[in-house]
Amino acid sequence: xxxxxxxxxxxxxxxxxxxxxxxxxxxxxxxxxxxxxxxxxxxxxxxxxxxxxxxxxxxxxxxxxxxxxxxxxxxxxxxxxxxxxxxxxxxxxxxxxxxxxxxxxxxxxxxxxxxxxxxxxxxxxxxxxxxxxxxxxxxxxxxxxxxxxxxxxxxxxxxxxxxxxxxxxxxxxxxxxxxxxxxxxxxxxxxxxxxxxxxxxxxxxxxxxxxxxxxxxxxxxxxxxxxxxxxxxxxxxxxxxxxxxxxxxxxxxxxxxxxxxxxxxxxxxxxx
Amino acid sequence: xxxxxxxxxxxxxxxxxxxxxxxxxxxxxxxxxxxxxxxxxxxxxxxxxxxxxxxxxxxxxxxxxxxxxxxxxxxxxxxxxxxxxxxxxxxxxxxxxxxxxxxxxxxxxxxxxxxxxxxxxxxxxxxxxxxxxxxxxxxxxxxxxxxxxxxxxxxxxxxxxxxxxxxxxxxxxxxxxxxxxxxxxxxxxxxxxxxxxxxxxxxxxxxxxxxxxxxxxxxxxxxxxxxxxxxxxxxxxxxxxxxxxxxxxxxxxxxxxxxxxxxxxxxxxxxxxxxxxxxxxxxxxxxxxxxxxxxxxxxxx
Numbered sequence: 001x002x003x004x005x006x007x008x009x010x011x012x013x014x015x016x017x018x019x020x021x022x023x024x025x026x027x028x029x030x031x032x033x034x035x036x037x038x039x040x041x042x043x044x045x046x047x048x049x050x051x052x053x054x055x056x057x058x059x060x061x062x063x064x065x066x067x068x069x070x071x072x073x074x075x076x077x078x079x080x081x082x083x084x085x086x087x088x089x090x091x092x093x094x095x096x097x098x099x100x101x102x103x104x105x106x107x108x109x110x111x112x113x114x115x116x117x118x119x120x121x122x123x124x125x126x127x128x129x130x131x132x133x134x135x136x137x138x139x140x141x142x143x144x145x146x147x148x149x150x151x152x153x154x155x156x157x158x159x160x161x162x163x164x165x166x167x168x169x170x171x172x173x174x175x176x177x178x179x180x181x182x183x184x185x186x187x188x189x190x191x192x193x194x195x196x197x198x199x200x201x202x203x204x205x206x207x208x209x210x211x212x213x214x215x216x217x218x219x220x221x222x223x224x225x226x227x228x229x230x231x232x233x234x235x236x237x238x239x240x241x242x243x244x245x246x247x248x249x250x251x252x253x254x255x256x257x258x259x260x261x262x263x264x265x266x267x268x269x270x271x272x
Numbered sequence: 273x274x275x276x277x278x279x280x281x282x283x284x285x286x287x288x289x290x291x292x293x294x295x296x297x298x299x300x301x302x303x304x305x306x307x308x309x310x311x312x313x314x315x316x317x318x319x320x321x322x323x324x325x326x327x328x329x330x331x332x333x334x335x336x337x338x339x340x341x342x343x344x345x346x347x348x349x350x351x352x353x354x355x356x357x358x359x360x361x362x363x364x365x366x367x368x369x370x371x372x373x374x375x376x377x378x379x380x381x382x383x384x385x386x387x388x389x390x391x392x393x394x395x396x397x398x399x400x401x402x403x404x405x406x407x408x409x410x411x412x413x414x415x416x417x418x419x420x421x422x423x424x425x426x427x428x429x430x431x432x433x434x435x436x437x438x439x440x441x442x443x444x445x446x447x448x449x450x451x452x453x454x455x456x457x458x459x460x461x462x463x464x465x466x467x468x469x470x471x472x473x474x475x476x477x478x479x480x481x482x483x484x485x486x487x488x489x490x491x492x493x494x495x496x497x498x499x500x501x502x503x504x505x506x507x508x509x510x511x512x513x514x515x516x517x518x519x520x521x522x523x524x525x526x527x528x529x530x531x532x533x534x535x536x537x538x539x540x541x542x543x544x545x546x547x548x549x550x551x552x553x554x555x556x557x558x559x560x561x562x563x564x565x566x567x568x569x570x571x572x573x
Contacts (some may be wrong), residue, residue, distance in 0.1 A: 008383075011376040012392075018373075019399050019453065022410035025420055027411065039418070082292035089285060094293055101296035101565060107504060108555070109511020111528045115535065116303035119310055122320055124384070145299040149290065177281060178330045199401075206403050209513055213535070221406050230409050230518065234416075242406040257394045266359045 024244055030239035047240040054237065057225055064222040067136060068204035071143040075200040076193055078144065079151025086152070087159040105146040106153070114213030117142045121214060133218030142214045143204040150203060151196035158192035160186075195256060203247070285292040288360050304552070312544035314339045321539050337353030342546035355525040356523060356554070362441070362516075363509040366448040367502050373449060374456035374501060379490075381457075382464035393461060400454040408447050408518050414433070415443050415519070439521035447515040452508070462569075464490075496565050504563055505563035 030048070034041030051057060083100055085092070105113060120136050121131060131137045166188075170180045186193075208223035215221070227234050301383040314323045314337070328335040346352045381392045399407060414420045415437040437443055467490065475485045513529035520526075527547060535544040 005383075007388065008376055008380045011373070012380040015373060015377040015453070019396070020451065022407065022414055023402065024451070025398065025414060026406070026410040033384045045394055078292050078295055085289040085292065086555075089289065091286075091288055094289065097301075098289070098293050100563070101293075101300050103566065104559065105296075105300055107507040107559065107562065109508055109513075110527055111511045111531045111552065112307075113554060115531070115548050117299065119306035119541075120303040123306055129293060141299060145296065148295070152292075177284065202401050206405065206406055209532075217344070223403070225402075226405055226409075227503060227514075230405070231411070233414050234409070238406070238409065239413075239483075242403070242409070245406065246402050250398065253398055253401055257391070260458050267374070268464065 026239050027243045027246060030236065030243040032236060032239075044090065047236040048244075051237045051240045051244075056239065057219075057222070057237070060220050060222045063136065064205050065217060067140050067143060067221065068201045070140050071147055071204040072197045072200040073146045074140075075147035075151045076197050079148040079196060079200075080155050080189075080193065082148065082152040083155035083159055087156055098107060102149045102152045105149040110207070110209035111213075113146060114210040115140070116159040117145070118213045129237040134214060135219035138216070139211050139221065141221060142210050143200075143207060146210070147200035150199050152221075154196040155189060155250065157191045158189045162188050188194050198252060207216065303450065305543045307552075310550045312338050312340065313542045313545075314341070315540045315542045320541070322541050327441070333353060337495050345543065346546055346550060351525070352530070355527050355530050356550070359510050359527045360524040360554075363512075366445050366452070366509060367376060367506045369454055370449050370456045370505050371502060372507070374453055374460055375498070377407055377453075377496075378457045378460035382461055382467070382481055387409060389465070393458075394458050396454050396461075405514060406450060408514055410517060411443065411447055411450065415446070422524060430478055438516075438519065439524075441520070443519035444516055446522055447504075447519045448509055448512065449490050451515065452505045455504040459500035459504065459565075460494065460497040463494045469491055472544050476542060496568060499561060500565040500569075503558050503565070505564070507558050510555060511551055 002011075007192070014104055029040075031043050031045065033044035033046070034238060082098065086095070087097075098154060117138075118134075119139075124130060125132065130139070130179065135160050162185075166184050167180055171177070175183070205224060207221075208227050210261055212224060226241070227240055310322060310324050311474060313325050315321060316323055323337065325338065326334065327337050377396070381389055382395070384392060400511075412419070416422075417436070417438070419433040419438070421437065422431075425431045427433065429467055471489050471493075472485050475489055476482075480488070510530070511530050513528040516524045516526045516529045517532070520529075531544050531547045531551070534540045534547060
């Protein structure tokens with residue numbers, strides 16, 4: 001195919017260069033001695049050691065990791081329930097509204113979601129006194145709301161494509177539905193749950209706009225620190241931080257990719 | 273099944289449907305009512321910075337103070353109308369640019385040997401997993417006056433003075449195409465990879481030329497993917513804040529950025545809410561288009 005279409009191949013290569021060039025340049029300049037990010041002044045790892053001593057960034061990173069982990073776990077539970085509802089129960093009251101509510105958070109602009117959630121939290125606080133104040137709790141609640149939509153999509157496609165004969169066999173042999181779900185369905189869809197958890201974690205670590213709206217004075221997440229530092233101009237410490245994030249993500253995705261690839265190969269060979 | 277068993281199954285079903293529905297209803301759908309309510313309120317210098325719509329409720333009489341001033345301001349001050357037009361223009365054009373780059377990429381991957389497809393798609397999705405903010409930031413270092421491109425061009429002697437690229441519409445378009453490319457390639461790939469190749473073979477046997485095969489068969493059959501990809505880019509870009517803020521100039525008007533300024537800088541929550549309500553109304557039709565595609569996609573499965 002590629003040999004017959006050199007133009008297509010060129011566009012594909014250009015596309016990948018476009019996607020990866022900026023990230024690579026960011027990583028290369030994180031090892032730059034000079035403070036001027038784009039003038040090369042020799043190899044150095046000093047920005048990494050400065051980064052590791054930057055209390056503000058470390059504190060924000062820790063807060064973001066905590067929020068992301070709680071968010072990811074709650075999103076996987078709620079997202080899986082939504083996926084099971086949409087795949088297994090064909091007709092029910094509220095189906096259309098559930099479909100809309102799991103699609104919309106993924107595409108609607110962050111500014112709308114952020115503002116509307118803030119207004120909800122303010123009203124809830126005056127009416128029922130919870131959540132008291134804004135900070136970690138409100139950010140986590142907001143993140144679960146949009147992350148669970150992504151988890152639903154990932155789990156839903158796995159559920160829709162899975163072979164149900166094992167479940168049916170277990171039910172025929174008298175196993176309770178709940179037991180069947182935990183003993184058979186869950187292990188089969190486990191890769192989707194892992195992928196969904198990781199995706200929800202990353203989305204939360206990455207969110208600037210929604211967190212800015214629903215956060216309070218005490219809670220500053222990593223993207224907020226990065227944003228305020230980036231607004232002041234390019235900073236080598238941010239390059240170092242970016243490099244660390246890219247390396248961690250690349251390793252995680254590579255592992256996930258290998259797992260998925262093996263599984264796909266396994267299921268293909270079984271079919272043959 | 274015994275009666276208690278059926279009862280249990282029914283309770284289980286209610287929980288499975290009810291929990292996610294209630295969560296999204298409370299934290300996603302209900303808040304829009306608060307946006308609507310606040311957009312009809314008056315802005316004041318206080319904490320919180322608005323007057324409640326409901327002034328009094330006494331002896332069964334409800335006294336409301338509905339303020340249409342925010343919407344009136346949006347209509348009267350041409351700034352907001354310009355921002356709407358400029359958002360539509362930027363979102364529309366960048367969606368088209370993303371499609372022009374994304375389509376050939378998705379096509380090439382869908383026609384690649386089977387064992388190449390998954391790794392090639394992983395490479396498309398991978399940047400989406402790294403921080404959005406940081407990827408936008410990377411372009412500052414590339415586009416600024418003493419950035420990579422200008423240094424390269426000046427080093428090669430092609431230009432003498434640096435090109436003004438950062439804080440221009442050009443930088444905004446680059447940033448959007450760059451950030452949203454995976455959203456375009458994903459649905460395009462999904463439709464192109466399912467395409468029935470025997471149709472193309474039949475056309476070729478009947479003497480149809482490759483470019484005509486593409487225009488008559490491949491392109492029409494991939495329209496659902498084009499539509500989905502376009503909406504997945506267009507809808508969020510309409511309210512984009514980070515890209516116009518970091519890469520655009522002070523004259524880059526977009527609704528998302530304007531909302532941010534009204535909310536954070538001017539502390540005018542009611543006006544920001546009115547802007548959000550307008551943006552939401554504008555996005556209803558694109559969103560319905562996206563839903564239409566998704567429903568067809570699920571039926572196809």
